[in-house]
Amino acid sequence: MELTLLGTGAPAGLPRPDCPCASCATAHGAQARAATALLVDGTLLLDLTPGAVLAAARAGHSLGGVRQVLLTHPHDGPPVEIPAGLPQPARVPDGRELALLTGHRVRAVPMDAPGTGYAVTGPDGERLLYLPPGAAPAAPGEAPGVYGMVLADVLGRPDALARLRAAGAVGPTTDVVAVHLDHDVPPGAELRRRLAAAGARAVPDGSTLVVGAYEDVPDVPRRTLVLGGARSGKSAEAERRLEAFPDVLYVATGGTRNGDGEWAARVHAHRERRPGSWRTAETCDLVPLLKDDGPPLLIDCLSLWLTDAMDAVGAWDDAEWAGGGERELRTRVGELAEAVRHTRRTVVAVSNEVGSGIVPATASGRRYRDELGRLNAAFAAECEHVLLVVAGQALPLKGA
Numbered sequence: 001m002e003l004t005l006l007g008t009g010a011p012a013g014l015p016r017p018d019c020p021c022a023s024c025a026t027a028h029g030a031q032a033r034a035a036t037a038l039l040v041d042g043t044l045l046l047d048l049t050p051g052a053v054l055a056a057a058r059a060g061h062s063l064g065g066v067r068q069v070l071l072t073h074p075h076d077g078p079p080v081e082i083p084a085g086l087p088q089p090a091r092v093p094d095g096r097e098l099a100l101l102t103g104h105r106v107r108a109v110p111m112d113a114p115g116t117g118y119a120v121t122g123p124d125g126e127r128l129l130y131l132p133p134g135a136a137p138a139a140p141g142e143a144p145g146v147y148g149m150v151l152a153d154v155l156g157r158p159d160a161l162a163r164l165r166a167a168g169a170v171g172p173t174t175d176v177v178a179v180h181l182d183h184d185v186p187p188g189a190e191l192r193r194r195l196a197a198a199g200a201r202a203v204p205d206g207s208t209l210v211v212g213a214y215e216d217v218p219d220v221p222r223r224t225l226v227l228g229g230a231r232s233g234k235s236a237e238a239e240r241r242l243e244a245f246p247d248v249l250y251v252a253t254g255g256t257r258n259g260d261g262e263w264a265a266r267v268h269a270h271r272e273r274r275p276g277s278w279r280t281a282e283t284c285d286l287v288p289l290l291k292d293d294g295p296p297l298l299i300d301c302l303s304l305w306l307t308d309a310m311d312a313v314g315a316w317d318d319a320e321w322a323g324g325g326e327r328e329l330r331t332r333v334g335e336l337a338e339a340v341r342h343t344r345r346t347v348v349a350v351s352n353e354v355g356s357g358i359v360p361a362t363a364s365g366r367r368y369r370d371e372l373g374r375l376n377a378a379f380a381a382e383c384e385h386v387l388l389v390v391a392g393q394a395l396p397l398k399g400a
Contacts, residue, residue: 001122001211002041003149006055008205009033010182011075011133023183030204031187036179037153038130043102045069045086046130053083053166059206068100073115073132083364091116111135119147126211129169133180136160140167146210147174154178154200155185158244158295159275161198166246166277173214176200193396197221198244221385221399222346226391227353227376233252235300237389245346248278251286253304284308290347291341304373306368309333315371316364333375340382350378353388 015024016031025161027033035049039056044063049055056063069089082088092098092108094116099105103123108116115132121190122128127145131137131152147169152160155178165168178200185191195201196218203209224241228234242248278298281289283303289297299305314320339341340347355373360366380386385399 001120001124001126001128002208003128003211004039004056004059004061004208005177005203006037006039006052006221007034007177008036008177008179008181008203008207009050010180011035011073012182014181014183016183019183021183024185027183027187029243033181033205036133036151038376039063039066040128042176043067044100044104044120044304046118046120046140047072048080048082048089049085051391055205059208067102068098068106070098070106070118071116072118074131074133085317092118096302110218112136112138122211128211129164129318130179130318131157133158136163140164140169145169145170148214149175149177149180149209151177153180154195154198154244156180156182158198159277161200161244162246162275162277165244166312173217175209175211175214175217190394193394194240195225197241199258200244220346221383223340223383224348224385224387224399225345225376225380225383226348226350226387226389226394227380228350229353229357229395232389233392234352234389235393237387237394238298238300238348241348242296242346243275245296246277248275249289249295249297250278250280251289251297251299252280252282252298253284253286253301253308254282287335287339290336290343292347293344296348298344299347299349302349302375303354303372304381305373310368310371315367318363321367329371333378336375337378337382340379349379351379351382 013035015027016300033050034055036047037049037052037062038046042061045066048069053063063086066086069087071089071091092106094108094110097105097107105121107119109119111117111132111177113135115135117137119129126148128149129147133153134156136157136159149336154161161170176199178195181202185194191202199218199220201218226234226238284372286299286305309332313325315329339347360369386397387394388397
């Protein structure tokens with residue numbers, strides 16, 4: 001089954017008309033995107049958008065062979081003119097299946113927001129799922145098997161991808177293509193990086209893809225370390241990297257700190273950001289978690305793990321530090337790094353980058369700064385991806 005993307009942008013397109021934002025200002029040439037529309041095997045058109053005929057012609061196709069036009073979501077603005085020769089656009093009722101004379105079958109998938117998703121099965125049995133903007137399947141568990149391709153609002157509704165993964169409808173060989181792309185994420189390298197973390201990709205308007213070909217499916221990074229200073233956005237970046245996956249275990253190393261109102265407010269803000277399907281474990285015992293099989297781990301953060309480890313070895317007392325505490329801490333850090341090296345889980349860890357500012361005034365502060373630098377270096381050495389977050393912007397230090 002062959003699929004041509006006549007557009008891959010949000011309903012208003014990218015850049016948005018008259019929008020002065022930085023993303024729209026740089027969305028030109030190959031970065032510009034028309035409203036999403038899909039042409040399947042030259043015979044089925046999913047979403048009719050302005051300029052579809054010209055978009056098809058630029059991609060080397062004609063809409064003359066289209067036998068069915070289906071809409072996925074309400075279209076705002078003036079009505080779209082129907083080009084001569086195209087059938088009247090329609091929407092299939094939720095749960096119903098439409099059989100085309102070409103051998104394609106289209107099933108309408110109910111959404112949790114206004115709109116209709118379409119599961120298309122081609123004559124050769126290959127299957128794709130196309131979701132409308134801002135929507136996720138209402139009952140993804142009804143999906144019969146793994147799709148060869150999923151086209152969805154990956155950045156706007158990452159939980160849709162998480163639900164499909166939890167239901168077994170998206171697997172390692174599913175080609176997840178981001179569509180309905182808006183100006184919320186900068187184009188270019190930043191867009192590619194965010195999508196790759198979710199196991200998805202974006203393609204330019206006019207691209208023709210083959211459903212079932214998975215050579216271009218990006219590998220999800222196994223181990224990622226996210227570094228940053230205070231309020232840099234490092235925790236939000238780490239959470240963003242896993243929001244398209246179900247059943248994530250959030251490992252909080254800081255505990256509850258009873259009586260500390262400021263800490264309680266921080267913990268509450270973090271919990272409010274997390275998807276409801278995530279679980280939380282409050283522990284500094286990371287090695288057993290890394291050795292076990294299971295869903296992805298988000299560890300926040302290594303700097304608090306280090307505080308706990310330094311407390312345990314008596315690192316704040318010079319005599320205890322010299323009498324074996326330093327050696328014991330090195331052993332603990334080595335065991336953690338070894339567990340990261342051999343883990344089979346997807347891991348995203350957060351740590352503070354504290355060595356670039358003012359030199360701490362106390363000996364204990366300098367000791368902590370030095371040991372955190374060593375811990376970060378040891379952990380980073382075992383990761384495929386290392387990011388430094390500055391002013392909310394993620395700078396790749398290692399990996400794509």
